Amino acid sequence: MSANSEKDIPVNIYRPANPFTAKCISNDVLVRPGAVGDTRHVKIDISGGDLRYLEGQSIGVVPPGEDKNGKPNKLRLYSIASTRLGDDLDGKTLSLSVKRLEYQNEAGETIKGVCSNFLTDLKPGEEVKLTGPVGKEMLLPDDPNATIIMIATGTGIAPFRAFLWRMFKEQHPDYQFKGLAWLFFGVPTDTTVLYKPDLEWMAYKHKRHFRYDVAISREQKNANGEKMYIQNRMAEYADELWELLQKPTTHTYMCGLRGMEDGISEFMTKTAAKSDVVWKDFEKQLKKDGRWHVETY
Template identity: 60%
Template sequence: MAAVNTVSSLPCSKAGAAVAGGAPRPSTCSVFYPPRCWSKRSSGNGVRAQASTTETTAAPAAEVTTKVEKVSKKQVDGVVTNKYRPKEPYTGRCLLNTRITGDDAPGETWHMVFSTDGEIPYREGQSIGVIPDGIDKNGKPHKLRLYSIASSAIGDFADSKTVSLCVKRLVYTNDQGEIVKGVCSNFLCDLKPGSDVKITGPVGKEMLMPKDPNATIIMLGTGTGIAPFRSFLWKMFFEEHDDYKFNGLAWLFLGVPTSSTLLYREEFERMKEIAPERFRLDFAVSREQTNAAGEKMYIQTRMAEYKDELWELLKKDNTYVYMCGLKGMEKGIDDIMIDLAAKDGTVLVLLLISISIRFLITFFLALYTVCRHRLA
């Protein structure tokens, strides 16, 4: 195993009560490869299990059968999926749970760390499932909800024995005027250190980091969609690995409603100090910032300010674009991508890719969206 050093940095604890927000909106996580390397997109549904199977082969001389175990492609490349399932989850323990949004923020977001004793070998970009305690209205155990992992593979404590999540407490008023609380998000945000938590997974292969240490990685996130990007960035800038050293460019665009909801801001600013030439950071605070035309500052609005530079990066073979957050961000991102391509006469190509992105997101991550939001 490679020797690893890390800089530990956890968000400050902030107290607060539940804050009512809007009704839940669907979210998405996806990775986009530019036209030249689009064919490298991995296929298959990362949420579904790929179990090892056996086949029997008859020996010609003696009539005996031999079981030949097939090698899972997911194990060949070292990515473990579905080690723990809902019927036999891993029981971890809450080590830390702290609020990371300001007291005046429109909603609460919490950062939590669970012990795994090294039993959940996840990668940056994967997710885990959480099964909340208790039973539903039908008297059955609650179903699992999936959450993007917010820590690098070695965890916040650099011992490969923890996993971290970034969770927003879901509380909203429905059409009947009733206050609705998300089952799993409230269970997680209310956890006290020492409490047990049932974990499944890890799952997912679509959001894994590229292996190329010289790649350009553009990350587009909104709200708690920052989780997988925090895991990427910790590996890039807070850790030292014998077999990996990031020498490329990481560019993070983070969209939030208010400055009090800028998650992990101090960590990201430290990364800029550590690697100013390799890490760029741009916030889009929609309720507080506007562009030159007086329009609200969303991610696509901020990206438009760098459109020429972004387009040059997108034309490189080793540029990767990741999106994670509210599903509504896709339309704005599509528009800015097509706008960027227009001057080079490649609108049709980008339009087709845009349609492909929507299809792939729907196909590959349908279970993810259902588990995390419709069941929350």
């Protein structure tokens, strides 16, 4: 039985032709002083409509204005960073983790991401048009005793923030997490560990049910004295992770930049080979069983 066979999963309550007009409540800087880049926690008021969502879903954001062809801007999808109850626990808000995209192209011009800059510049009270929600790939299983392995880079932490807040910060009569949640989080510097105080507090308070390992590529070295990437951190627990993957109640989730997939795949291939298993085949079976969830961009 799939994790979500009997769930009421909201999908496309609002469509691009008729989006929901929400309002920004707050826009807080997530990175700490000295960090490269600008990443925000944007909280949005979704009261006054029918919008609802589940942890692991994404929302469409329609930035105002037109593209270079004079057509209205297309929507961009963002993983939702809050639980279904929202950060205020009243079901009336939705939060996003957004990094401002800004880079120099080959001609030396500054290119700005249309939607990320719109969101990171949002001020309280300003409107934002939303569509969705979408996505069934990243939903949590109903089993409160499951093992949940989460692999995130950067703002890919968003759906896992929702998972962990539901597991450890909220009280639910119908859902008390008693399994193991294990987060591997890859970032360039310590100042870019998003939601760091919360993650550390949960790891301290819920030692039996939450493990948290961070890979800081520019500040830590792996066993070979090279940069510490997320797959290097996972390799330190290779045997334990492999054992967990054999359990039918273990779900693995990966979210972040698409580039992370190669490193993880290489690590998994080596780890599986130690047990004479072909990783690609094993991964296929995990996907078929609904236990390997990937959302990269």
